[in-house]
Amino acid sequence: MTVDRPIGNASSKREAEKIRRLVERALDNVGDPEMPAVSLSELGMVHEIRIVEADRSFRVEIDLLPTFVGCPALELMRREVERTVRPIPGVVQVEVRFVSHPRWTTDRIRPSARPKLEAYGIAPPPCLTVRSPAPAPDEAPPPNGAPAPAEATVAVGASVEWNPRCPYCGSEDTILENPFGPTSCRSIFYCRSCLNPFEAMKPLGVPVVLQRRP
Numbered sequence: 001m002t003v004d005r006p007i008g009n010a011s012s013k014r015e016a017e018k019i020r021r022l023v024e025r026a027l028d029n030v031g032d033p034e035m036p037a038v039s040l041s042e043l044g045m046v047h048e049i050r051i052v053e054a055d056r057s058f059r060v061e062i063d064l065l066p067t068f069v070g071c072p073a074l075e076l077m078r079r080e081v082e083r084t085v086r087p088i089p090g091v092v093q094v095e096v097r098f099v100s101h102p103r104w105t106t107d108r109i110r111p112s113a114r115p116k117l118e119a120y121g122i123a124p125p126p127c128l129t130v131r132s133p134a135p136a137p138d139e140a141p142p143p144n145g146a147p148a149p150a151e152a153t154v155a156v157g158a159s160v161e162w163n164p165r166c167p168y169c170g171s172e173d174t175i176l177e178n179p180f181g182p183t184s185c186r187s188i189f190y191c192r193s194c195l196n197p198f199e200a201m202k203p204l205g206v207p208v209v210l211q212r213r214p
């Protein structure tokens with residue numbers, strides 16, 4: 001029988017902290033199955049890591065935020081995380097859960113991931129500066145000091161003109177070809193400078209509509 005208990009004595013606390021650091025480092029090396037150049041950590045998908053003492057070993061629970069609900073790569077990701085974390089000494093079990101709260105948004109992507117996405121031929125999502133609309137009449141303002149949710153600062157359905165930099169030639173003379181790319185998190189753009197189509201990560205978590213530049 002496996003007995004879980006809070007991590008009690010000083011030596012098991014130290015051991016748990018060591019395991020946490022090794023798990024973090026391991027996750028830095030697990031690439032997104034669709035964009036192996038970028039790790040799950042860099043994409044901001046790692047929400048929480050819990051180290052739970054189980055008998056004289058540890059169980060690792062990892063909560064990941066899917067970049068898009070129904071992303072078909074989730075099973076691959078789960079297996080890859082388990083395969084990477086399981087060999088860490090002291091770990092007897094790895095549990096990977098996909099959680100939907102908080103919701104993953106593109107602003108969780110670390111700055112270090114942006115050049116890697118570009119090098120992979122995918123334009124990173126825009127850093128949106130969105131105007132604050134007047135709150136809807138039936139919408140209570142957020143309590144003082146509480147961060148407003150992202151969607152509260154964007155007019156729902158607002159049109160955003162976005163011309164991502166072409167990952168091939170760096171030109172910003174780009175146009176949206178098709179909002180629906182090969183995966184649900186990407187759109188297809190066309191570079192008018194080097195005449196190549198390319199993919200760009202959509203801004204997610206902000207209910208905006210990408211606009212075609214004339």
Ligand SMILES: [Zn+2]
Pocket residue numbers: 166167168169170171191192193194195196
């Ligand atoms: Zn180009």
